[in-house]
Amino acid sequence: MSEETKQAIRKTIADSAGMRWGILLLVSFAMAVNYYFYDVLSPIQEEIIKKLGLSEAEYGGIIAAYSIPNAIFLMAAIGGMICDKLGVRLSGVTFFGSMVVGAFLTYYGTTDTFNAGGPGYAFLDSFWSGHSPAFKMMAIGFFLFGLGAETSAVIISKIVIKWFRGREMATALGINVGIARVASSLTFSIGAWLADPVWNRPVLVGLIIMVTGFLAFIAYLFFDVVYERQLAEQNQEPEEPFKLMDAVRLLTKPTYIFVALLCVTFYAGVFPFQKYAVDLMQNKFLMSKQSAGMIVSALPLAMAVITPLFGMLYDFKGKGATLMIVGSLLMVIGHSLLSLTDLNPLVALVFLGISFSLVPAVMWPSLAKIVEEKALGSAYGLTFTIQNLGLMAITALIGIVLGMANPGVAEAKRLCDSATLDHEQSNAAAVAPACKQFLEELGQPGRDQPTAKVTRLGDFCRHAGSMETGTMVEQGRRLCTQVTYDYKYPILMLVLFGIIGLIFAFLLKWADNKEGYGLELPNKDLAK
Structure with a gap:
């Protein structure tokens, strides 16, 4: 047999550009429904409170139920380890299934069938009498949805890396995240339209989309089986199975620690800013609520387009650690302009938009260079958990500073x-x-x-x-x-976190030079 024939035989379905990009669209849709359903209640918040007789606090409790598995049970970290131990197929079906069940229970809690005494109503009415069965059913549903949501994002990330490692990995991850962001932004416009005249129809449509996403993941599994068999035929030695110590060892790797801490400090300047941005524009720059909302809502959509472009830059030109330094510096500049100057806020938002797109486009695929394939789910899950816990504390701290800086x-x-x-x-x-x-x-x-x-x-x-x-x-x-809020000191806090993140970006480059993970190399040079 000629060497050319042997090489042809060794090819896998991932070597086909059409196949791997088709797989990307399939699994990205499966993840996008997760982001869509997370915001599905927001457009009908007022209707939920009125129709079901809930209080504002109870509505907030339903939303908060999503965070319990991740904030208290550290589900993203544990789910990542489960993914590494059991593989993406079994863990994916489990956690995507949890989201589907959670979505169904959330919708069921809004229906006349349930609230007229349907299955489960009497049981939920038998305890915690201060709260209605509808509240309890929807909270249980959102809890189960949250149980699977964070881990499903870990699973999809690991799948994308598996198919694009050594190819257009950063571009693919950027497109994956971009599709999810677009899905999240569509929830509000589509939900408001669907709610007239049937107020809970947005939740029903969200459930149907969730089931469709689950079926898309099931369809992917057939391709995964084929790909796994082809990889097994090529490997003369089987890959060493995942062990719990592989996850523990992540915390002894300076390069991983610097990425995780950069993740926390960087996103400390992203998500809290997005939470307060509309109010900031209204109070400091005297914009109308509509104008401020339009500008701020355009930011994630622009990021969805720009992030894959920066991913492509990393794939073909490299310089990952350097790009993270540049992105962190741009965030410091953007927040400084908002806090310390009266320049048109669009100038600062341009800096922030580039930063918010550049760093994630490089940071998440860099984990695949630092961490072995067998522990990649643990790495992503642990990073998500560290990020979530850090953001909970930081967001609360910013709220305290905002109140202290604006007494009365x-x-x-x-x-x-x-x-x-x-x-x-x-x-x-x-x-x-x-x-x-x-x-x-x-x-x-x-x-x-x-x-x-x-x-x-x-x-x-x-x-x-x-x-x-x-x-x-x-x-x-x-x-x-x-009477307006002065956001100078809260935004200066974001500047401080940006500076700390910039320090971690420099440390990451130093550690990469020392340990040789190749963060400055193009992703196409990463061994397949």
């Missing part, structure tokens, strides 16, 4: 809202009771001195009763428009 502003905002002084049609009759509550809150012992604008609003409240109605409303409305 939250109370003033509540006054303006309850008296409708921040609306075109103000309710003069509501001003007096709202002012009374506001002054009581400001007068509580141990409170920090309120800002000057809040103090002026307090003076207004003390004299509002003696004013002519039209004058009172006009002056109150003017003072309410002046």
Whole structure:
């Protein structure tokens, strides 16, 4: 047999560009439904509260149930180890199945069938009497959905790397994440449209899409079996199986530790910023809520397009550690401009958009160079867990700093809202009771001195009763428009995290030079 014939025989289905890109689209769809369903309740929040008789706190509890498996049980880390031990097929079916069951229970909790005494209603009504069966059913559903969601992202990442290792790995991971971001952004527009006239139809459609995504994953498994057999035929020695110590050893690798810490500090400047960005644009740059929302919502969509382009740059030109340094530096510049200057915020958002796209495009595929294939699921799961725990603490800290930097502003905002002084049609009759509550809150012992604008609003409240109605409303409305949050110090915190991330990026480059993982090399040079 000629050598040319032997080489042809050794080829796998992943060597076919059409096959591997088709696989990417298949598994990316399976992951995108995860992102879509996560936000499926948001467009109908008001309807859920009204139709099911829930409180705002109970609605928040349903959403929070998603985080319990990951925040308390560290499910992403454990799920990653399960993926490495059992393989993507068995673990994938298990965790995708958990999402489907969770999606079904979430929808079932909104239906008339259940709330009229359907299966499970009596049991859920028999305990925790302070909360309705609908709340409990939906919380259980979102818990099971969250149980599988984070781990399914780990599984899909490992699948993409498996098919694109040594090829267009970063580009493929970028496209995978981009598709998920687009799916998440579509939830709001599609959900609002579907809710009229059947209010819970968005959840039903989300369930149907979730089942379709599960079927897409099942279809992938047939290709995975073929690919595994071809790889087994090529390998003369079987790969050593995953052991728990392989995951433990990750924490002794300086290169991995630097990537994980860069991940935490970098995303500390991304997700909290996205949470507060609309309010920042309104308060500092006096944008309307609609304009601010449009600009901020465009950011993740732009990232979905740009991230694969940076992935392509890494695939064919390399310089991964250097690109992470550049991306971290751009985030520091962007947040500094927002915090310390009055420049048009679009300038800062350009820096942040490039940074938010560049670092993930390089960081996640770099893990595949640092960690052995058998422990890759553990690496991604552990990194997700470290990121999630860090972000929980950091987001809470930013909220505390925002409150400390703006004493009395939250109370003033509540006054303006309850008296409708921040609306075109103000309710003069509501001003007096709202002012009374506001002054009581400001007068509580141990409170920090309120800002000057809040103090002026307090003076207004003390004299509002003696004013002519039209004058009172006009002056109150003017003072309410002046009460804004100062985001200087919270955004400076993001600058600080960016600087720390920049230090970890430099340390990562130093460690790579020392240990020789090839982060500066193109991904096409990575051994297949």
